[in-house]
Amino acid sequence: MAVTAKDVALLAGTSKSAVSAAISGKSGGTVRMSHATRRRIIEAARQLGYAPNPLAQSLSTGRTGVLGLVLPYADAFVDRNPFCSRIMNGVLDEAIRQRFNMMLFTGDGAGACGAETLDPRVDGLIVVVPSVDNPLVRMSSERFSPCVVVAGWPELPNIPTINADDFHGGWLATEHLIKLGHRKIAMFYNQGEPEGFGPRAEGYKSCLLEHGICCDKDLLIGAGCDWRPGFERMNEILDRPRRQLPTAVFCVNDLCAEGAMRAIRTRGLKVPDDIAIVGFDDTWFAQVTRPALTSVRMPIHQMGLLAVDLLKKLIAGESVENLNTLLPVSLTIRQSCGAPPEMQTAEDIEFLPFDHTYEEIINESQK
């Protein structure tokens, strides 16, 4: 067994409580002690190699210094979805910087937040689950254990959220296609959205409208955030008579876009010549598809950082002024829409890992 406070007390000739006070450095409470005893205790602790047992500490104080990160499914912690990876990166990055430990949870299935979710082993939760419903929110109120939702809109109020401007992203993507002369533009939206088509699709519709293009219902297609639905929906569309084919598809994310491109390839057609494709997320993934994807970039890493900052404040009991953060997006233009080279974003190898220092990201977020 490890050395305990009792051992230290014995050696220093004091009581456990003195040890606790000395080690934690809190001269608060009724416990004040002479410099001499404090020193003696510290020395004894050092000598014995004593460190407080965080488990016992937490049980006693109700604080753990651990943040929980909830991703939608186990695979999400893995390379499986570069968006999730990147969110996780941001969160971990900042958590480590802020000297929080991290614990990982998975919200098995859509929006499920099991009993483990209200785990006293964490001081708060960062939730990155597509549809965030009641159980989560109940938790947040029942226990005084705050949570922050990233990339999602919980149904109940008073839950802080951090999102990118999906609506504007949808708008940008659509506008780009229109500029390139497309009129029959399909959209693959995420069928899982709690209500309606989701903000990305709303941006798409709004942009079409603004440009006087009729929003054909047959072109607004329920897909999902993985490559498979993209693949399947595109296959179905390609069965339509040639006249009814869209000339471009805006996909709800990059994975979905790759699925669509794969279906197109399989049929012997070409992107962008036959059908143009736009994605959403613009992680490294968009660089390695062939052709490279034109995609809406969101400040994913920064979203993770902000989530931790926000959660930290909530844990500290500070009130937050801006409950719903909305971060700006932009369009990265590559080859999947046939944009002329001068429009294309330079294929920046700089995007690769080694230039993502913390300072840069902070600066980036401040300007």
Place this chain on the structure above:
Amino acid sequence: MAVTAKDVALLAGTSKSAVSAAISGKSGGTVRMSHATRRRIIEAARQLGYAPNPLAQSLSTGRTGVLGLVLPYADAFVDRNPFCSRIMNGVLDEAIRQRFNMMLFTGDGAGACGAETLDPRVDGLIVVVPSVDNPLVRMSSERFSPCVVVAGWPELPNIPTINADDFHGGWLATEHLIKLGHRKIAMFYNQGEPEGFGPRAEGYKSCLLEHGICCDKDLLIGAGCDWRPGFERMNEILDRPRRQLPTAVFCVNDLCAEGAMRAIRTRGLKVPDDIAIVGFDDTWFAQVTRPALTSVRMPIHQMGLLAVDLLKKLIAGESVENLNTLLPVSLTIRQSCGAPPEMQTAEDIEFLPFDHTYEEIINESQK
């Protein structure tokens, strides 16, 4: 405050210990109870929404059900180094599958494993730190808290390790260059290696020797596992008189290789025409450099999986027959060495995230 075992006991009209026994399902020990009481307790617990406090549970039992993952520096948890990401992915993947929770630690600086390392909040540790020295091992013995070292060789015995066959990897890379006609082959090894040049460099030397090529000491160059040392060393080399330039460089990993390629580019030279480059790791990163890297592939993800399996056994008190696992490597041939197209590995988009299901990986590891 949350509902406790006491509340349940009160409602069910039994004692706390009965509740504990009923909930944990352990009819072992001296505690056996009638079906009736058990049912009553279960029902009461359900009614109250009771769940045991894992913190208290752990404090009492000394088990937490949490694995700790130690990466060398905070950034390593982040995209910063695709190798680390991928290891982490493997570990998380399997940990989740085995219903372990994960906690993340960073061994700030080389080989440092602070007090937090012997954290009772975890049942065991998976350590992915380049130079694993004594503090870690001391921990492992002092507490009965096992650890597994991944991609490293601790100095003390009896610590289970999981490694790829780095020596053979170095051999493969060098042989490839020799086959392509290179004779002046430099190697950038990792200066941080505890002793000597590390197994990758040994493989390199051994291969040169076997092919009757003198191992020029000026070509065995201390670099590191990041792009910066690769960049700087290559810059220095390019200052040498043209006669002394190597025609190829084998880099200790892909990041280092990219640094070297960048230096070459900066000087207006071309890879592979002027200098050929081989990397090591072969993560997705090797696909997105220009030119794409020829690189030694290791079963990184699988190393993570195995680490968890091994640790699980150790925690369960099982003894492990094979203390030092060595996994096979292979060479992925792309464009950075000027290999003829027919030698090149098909640029497999299949490598991308969506085909990494658990089953595949398991199958892959079995054949």
Place this chain on the structure above:
DNA sequence: GTGAAAGCGCTAACAT
């Protein structure tokens, strides 16, 4: 200024 004692919520050995 310092130490004793209660309790955080649970488990497991011990009486009943």
Place this chain on the structure above:
DNA sequence: ATGTTAGCGCTTTCAC
């Protein structure tokens, strides 16, 4: 078969 009790290691309030 069931209930009682004593910790796990720490913090913190309360007497001294």
